[in-house]
Amino acid sequence: MTISSDKIVTAIAHTNIALIKYWGKRNAEFIIPYTGSLSLTLDQFYTQTSVQFDASLDQDSVSIDDQLIDGNGWQRVHDFLNIVRQQSDITLNARVKSENHVPTAAGLASSASAFAALAAAASRAAGMDLDLQALSRLARRGSGSACRSIFGGFVEWQRGTNDSDSYAVPIETPNLNDIRIVALTVEKHHKPISSRQGMALSVTTSPYYPTWVKVVESDLQSIKTAINADDFTRFGTISELNAMRMHALTLSANPDFLYFTGDTLEAMNEVKRLRHSGIECYYTIDAGPNVKVICQKQNAAAITDTFSKMFGPEKVTVAQPGPGVKYL
Numbered sequence: 001m002t003i004s005s006d007k008i009v010t011a012i013a014h015t016n017i018a019l020i021k022y023w024g025k026r027n028a029e030f031i032i033p034y035t036g037s038l039s040l041t042l043d044q045f046y047t048q049t050s051v052q053f054d055a056s057l058d059q060d061s062v063s064i065d066d067q068l069i070d071g072n073g074w075q076r077v078h079d080f081l082n083i084v085r086q087q088s089d090i091t092l093n094a095r096v097k098s099e100n101h102v103p104t105a106a107g108l109a110s111s112a113s114a115f116a117a118l119a120a121a122a123s124r125a126a127g128m129d130l131d132l133q134a135l136s137r138l139a140r141r142g143s144g145s146a147c148r149s150i151f152g153g154f155v156e157w158q159r160g161t162n163d164s165d166s167y168a169v170p171i172e173t174p175n176l177n178d179i180r181i182v183a184l185t186v187e188k189h190h191k192p193i194s195s196r197q198g199m200a201l202s203v204t205t206s207p208y209y210p211t212w213v214k215v216v217e218s219d220l221q222s223i224k225t226a227i228n229a230d231d232f233t234r235f236g237t238i239s240e241l242n243a244m245r246m247h248a249l250t251l252s253a254n255p256d257f258l259y260f261t262g263d264t265l266e267a268m269n270e271v272k273r274l275r276h277s278g279i280e281c282y283y284t285i286d287a288g289p290n291v292k293v294i295c296q297k298q299n300a301a302a303i304t305d306t307f308s309k310m311f312g313p314e315k316v317t318v319a320q321p322g323p324g325v326k327y328l
């Protein structure tokens with residue numbers, strides 16, 4: 001295909017927080033998960049990425065926050081661009097410029113917004129005009145959770161069985177519109193093991209993995225019922241349970257590993273204390289030490305206040321449901 005080398009396409013994608021977690025691939029090349037998952041796209045954290053295919057480049061050039069990157073980070077983007085080149089039948093190298101408005105590698109799912117924005121910008125820069133389902137499938141090849149960041153609000157990743165039927169769909173007419181996520185960035189850099197390695201270790205060594213696969217099916221049903229019924233208590237309870245069930249897979253892996261730090265545990269205890277005192281809130285935690293507190297609009301200020309005193313106001317961000325991918 002002939003494409004002009006000066007077409008720069010810029011896309012923005014917001015990150016998402018999984019409430020029913022994706023933890024384990026049944027096919028690592030195509031990133032087909034063992035289970036479905038369900039998330040909420042957040043308005044506060046996003047990645048903006050520009051892509052230009054350019055005949056004058058002798059290799060892909062990738063910068064994140066104005067820093068040229070190499071090594072594993074470059075390789076991952078390059079591998080993803082190869083998928084785009086294969087699908088669009090072009091051979092040119094690309095210039096990728098990405099700005100992350102997410103603390104990286106700290107469990108705020110920066111790979112989700114990063115690969116969703118890259119999929120949108122690179123596919124269009126390569127001359128493709130993908131619909132949202134195809135874009136979700138493409139983003140999935142970069143990072144599983146990225147397939148959910150194509151859409152705004154509540155999103156379900158339907159696990160499927162192969163490349164063509166594993167993609168995310170928005171949950172239509174959701175209730176719980178007053179939901180808030182108070183994100184506590186207790187630590188920016190602590191991540192003992194990547195989610196990719198961590199989930200592979202859990203799948204192959206945790207004796208509880210088969211039980212996880214079963215339990216996620218019922219957790220997914222429960223949370224969808226709760227969303228439809230506008231039942232915040234059920235919604236929060238199942239989110240917290242599912243997160244802990246995922247982290248139990250890290251503790252039961254061989255060798256075992258843990259994403260929590262002391263601050264993580266303190267924040268979890270505080271959420272329970274708040275809840276017992278009548279301020280309804282729940283926690284969820286991804287593959288990192290940071291805690292996201294799930295609450296409703298009317299309690300967000302009190303919760304923010306409590307955690308600002310505990311960790312400092314700069315560590316606390318209140319997010320609400322955010323939009324799907326868009327082009328600038």
Ligand code: PMV
Pocket residue numbers: 017018020021022023037109111112143144145146195196285286287
């Ligand atoms: O998409 P990945 O490889 O970054 O894995 C995401 C894993 C979790 O964030 C822990 C769960 C999820 O569903 O997002």
